[in-house]
Amino acid sequence: MTGLDARRQRLLSAMGLTPWVEQGAPVAAREPGWAELESGVAACTRCPLHQTRQHGVPGVGDRHAQLLVVGEAPGAEEDRRGEPFVGRAGQLLDAMLAAIGLDRHTGVYITNVIKSRPPDNRDPRTEEITACRGWLDQQIALIEPAVILAVGRVSAQALTGTTQKMGELRGHWHAYGPAGIPLLATYHPAYLLRMPRAKALVWEDLRRLRRHLREGST
Numbered sequence: 001m002t003g004l005d006a007r008r009q010r011l012l013s014a015m016g017l018t019p020w021v022e023q024g025a026p027v028a029a030r031e032p033g034w035a036e037l038e039s040g041v042a043a044c045t046r047c048p049l050h051q052t053r054q055h056g057v058p059g060v061g062d063r064h065a066q067l068l069v070v071g072e073a074p075g076a077e078e079d080r081r082g083e084p085f086v087g088r089a090g091q092l093l094d095a096m097l098a099a100i101g102l103d104r105h106t107g108v109y110i111t112n113v114i115k116s117r118p119p120d121n122r123d124p125r126t127e128e129i130t131a132c133r134g135w136l137d138q139q140i141a142l143i144e145p146a147v148i149l150a151v152g153r154v155s156a157q158a159l160t161g162t163t164q165k166m167g168e169l170r171g172h173w174h175a176y177g178p179a180g181i182p183l184l185a186t187y188h189p190a191y192l193l194r195m196p197r198a199k200a201l202v203w204e205d206l207r208r209l210r211r212h213l214r215e216g217s218t
């Protein structure tokens with residue numbers, strides 16, 4: 001077993017998930033767990049949101065990403081296309097990533113705390129976030145990101161397990177899960193479209209994130 005396999009196995013076990021390793025497959029061809037995860041999200045009925053969605057939206061990007069971006073929930077366009085962050089907010093997220101030399105397909109994986117759209121874009125309910133958490137934790141175990149960026153209040157509160165305001169959650173590092181993955185919170189791009197003056201704070205967060213990705217310092 002390679003060092004990477006051993007780390008993945010420990011992380012999956014800590015989260016109560018069963019590691020799946022294809023025996024004898026070439027290393028480059030192995031992406032254990034992804035097919036099951038994506039088909040599982042597509043067919044998921046763990047909460048009532050499956051009744052009103054068009055598509056479960058697992059996520060998009062680099063499955064070996066250093067950075068995992070976690071938003072709130074799919075919106076109407078995301079629900080229609082089956083991809084997260086594809087509207088105006090998605091374009092702004094792409095610009096935020098580009099500002100620190102990243103893009104959604106290289107070194108970054110983008111997902112949401114819940115994978116199905118709440119009707120009328122209402123906030124996800126606590127029980128929906130709880131029902132969906134297993135999918136997110138499975139993604140984290142598969143990707144093993146170096147850093148998690150929680151965008152928006154719903155994501156930041158869910159991932160830090162608090163009810164603090166965004167102004168209190170952003171601006172410093174948190175630790176996520178049993179592995180203590182460094183986690184930053186920042187404002188959601190949809191909020192920035194309404195409140196452009198918050199862009200300066202987001203830029204501070206992005207610089208902190210870039211410094212960590214380059215130097216490993218928090």
Ligand code: SF4
Nearest residue numbers: 044046047115116132
């Ligand atoms: S939101 Fe999550 S738990 Fe609910 S149906 Fe969609 S994938 Fe399943």
